[in-house]
Amino acid sequence: MHHHRPLLTLATAMFAIGTDSFVIAGILPDAAQALHVPLTTASWLLTAYALTYALLGPVMATLTTHWPRRTLFLTGFTLFTTGNLLTAYTPHFGIALTARALAGLGGAMITPAAVAAATALAPPQRRGRAIATVMTGLSAATALGSPLGTAIASLTDDWRTTLLFVTTLGLLAAAGTALYLPTLPTPPAIPLRTRLTPLTDHRTGLTLLTTLLAYTGLYTVYSFIGPALDRATHDNGTTLAALLLAWGLAATAGTLTSGPLTDRYGSRRVINTAITLAAINFALLPWTSAHLPTTLAALLIWGLCGWGLLTPQTHRLITTRPTDAPLLTGLASTAVYTGVAAAPLAGQAALTWHGPHWLGPLGATLLILSLGTAEAAHTTIHRRTESAPR
Structure with a gap:
């Protein structure tokens, strides 16, 4: 039973990260208007997050191998939530773009560590199931995160509320990590090559x-x-x-x-x-x-x-x-x-x-x-x- 809370916390983290990558698409026209850029330019907000998240995942996994797991998660969540708050409240497109990349960097630090932590938390015969639980957070983000974010923006008539929703998810996952994640052994170092x-x-x-x-x-x-x-x-x-x-x-x-x-x-x-x-x-x-x-x-x-x-x-x-x-x-x-x-x-x-x-x-x-x-x-x-x- 004691494995459930950390696994659910990690799944919440993946839900927040997944929601952040898909949620902007639903509110893109509003974001473009607020930042005074055409729709095609605003779509770089999607690219900035996804590209940073994609390319820096393996790099961050290599660079942070020796970090204590809790420090790694909390640093990742700090970057993630800061990036989202900045995107929501800056009037400048350039800053919003950098903020999206910052949130992506936070996500890139958390994802490989979350999968590794799920593997470390579970006994060998339940490892597949533990990884699946954590990764369900990502697919649930597709199912629920994006429509929720779009609905929140539509109901509150403000696209920024959606980013506040994602920030809140990130803060919840950070609190859960601080409270429930046991001390985990640092994984063996694997060079980038x-x-x-x-x-x-x-x-x-x-x-x-x-x-x-x-x-x-x-x-x-x-x-x-x-x-x-x-x-x-x-x-x-x-x-x-x-x-x-x-x-x-x-x-x-x-x-x-x-x-x-x-x-x-x-x-x-x-x-x-x-x-x-x-x-x-x-x-x-x-x-x-x-x-x-x-x-x-x-x-x-x-x-x-x-x-x-x-x-x-x-x-x-x-x-x-x-x-x-x-x-x-x-x-x-x-x-x-x-x-x-x-x-x-x-x-x-x-x-x-x-x-x-x-x-x-x-x-x-x-x-x-x-x-x-x-x-x-x-x-x-x-x-x-x-x-x-x-």
């Missing part, structure tokens, strides 16, 4: 490239979700929040069902089906997003397929190099968030050319490319397995 070694293996590299392309495609539309769905929502924030909640619940269902499906049918079939369905769905978005019922259907398919891709992709990664599992899960997360960071940049180009309703086909193109790399990864893995000494 070792952390990045799996990238030189073609099987791993192609699998991670698939994740990167797929999530850039999936988040191209999400980054500008308000304008992309404005015909269905009639610019009503509460309707958008309800649609995001449906998307998030479908994402959670996708996460939960993809594990058993991967065990039953193998990762290749689940990966290819999820990417293909998502690509078709996105190609049709210029037409489906014009009406509320078809928009809802499109979001349900998107949530199921988009988040149903993560488990079989992680499974494929770990089965190629089982001994590198902890490093690979870190790299998988880096690939997802680099995609999330790159998506607004890809979306900016499409917005300039064709407007927000045509973001879907751009996402579909990136998804089709990811299907190509997924098949290349499968072929490379298959070839390596056949030529392996028996």
